[in-house]
Amino acid sequence: ELKVEQNPLFLSMQEGKNYTIYCNYSTTSDRLYWYRQDPGKSLESLFVLLSNGAVKQEGRLMASLDTKARLSTLHITAAVHDLSATYFCAVDKVPQGAQKLVFGQGTRLTINP
Template identity: 90%
Template sequence: ELKVEQNPLFLSMQEGKNYTIYCNYSTTSDRLYWYRQDPGKSLESLFVLLSNGAVKQEGRLMASLDTKARLSTLHITAAVHDLSATYFCAVDPIAGTASKLTFGTGTRLQVTL
């Protein structure tokens, strides 16, 4: 059974600081996704990582994938309050007809002034 673990589960950080969220998964895969969820809302796609060494950046967020280590990171640079949300990574273990994503438990990010 595929397991996807994120840490930390909760992160409180000050505006302007940098931090990294980690996503480990238990089986071979080169398809990893990051999503954002605001309280009470649905999920918004942030990044799609499809190969070893893939790196994607959008604004203050940068995601990377190391398939050999089965690890993805989401790095936050100079955090701002608007980044407060819960962030999920998800893994698709098999590149089949359907995308059967297994999600991590989520990291709740709180950026304080």
């Protein structure tokens, strides 16, 4: 059974600092997705990582995937308050892709001025 674990679950940081959220998963997959959720809102797609070594960047966020280590990272550069949200990674439990996603617990990120 595929398990997806995020670390840390809670993160409070100062504006301007850098930090990384980790997403580990337990079985083989090369399809990983990152989503953002604001309080009381639905999920918004951030990144789609479809192969080993994939790296995607959007603004101050950068995501990468290492399928051999079964690890994805979401790196935040020079954080700003607008990035405060809960971030979820999700892994497709079917290696070749079928959108049968298993989500991590989420990382609640708070960025303080």
